[in-house]
Amino acid sequence: MAVTTRDLASFNSLTVGEQRFFTLKINGTTLVVPRECAHRGGPLDLGLIDQCERTVKCPWHGSTFKLSHFEKRALPTVRNGNMITIVSETAPTLFWTEYLPHLDAENRTSNAPSSNAPRAGDQS
Numbered sequence: 001m002a003v004t005t006r007d008l009a010s011f012n013s014l015t016v017g018e019q020r021f022f023t024l025k026i027n028g029t030t031l032v033v034p035r036e037c038a039h040r041g042g043p044l045d046l047g048l049i050d051q052c053e054r055t056v057k058c059p060w061h062g063s064t065f066k067l068s069h070f071e072k073r074a075l076p077t078v079r080n081g082n083m084i085t086i087v088s089e090t091a092p093t094l095f096w097t098e099y100l101p102h103l104d105a106e107n108r109t110s111n112a113p114s115s116n117a118p119r120a121g122d123q124s
């Protein structure tokens with residue numbers, strides 16, 4: 001059993017053994033969930049998340065999974081501020097951040113610059 005603590009802002013993807021995981025925010029809670037689709041292993045981190053319907057649609061063949069599907073398969077975690085502690089069979093071997101459309105869209109909404117912030121093309 002391995003316990004690993006990381007700053008949640010420092011990654012959105014990780015591997016534990018041979019299995020890839022990604023972070024998924026459900027009802028304000030960040031979960032660490034398996035990336036592999038149950039159908040044929042498609043990349044669910046690239047899937048279409050519908051927070052209203054509470055589903056994720058796999059980009060390969062369109063299987064749709066309820067968010068509760070991910071809640072049941074998430075690694076055990078504990079949040080303390082921006083830090084997340086992950087409990088797994090073996091220690092995660094890699095952490096990284098990659099472009100994930102659903103996460104990028106979420107961040108654009110929550111981290112939108114204030115009206116006083118300089119914008120691209122602004123002259124000083």
Ligand code: FES
Pocket residue numbers: 037038039040041042043058059060061062063
């Ligand atoms: S691999 Fe996900 S729907 Fe086929």
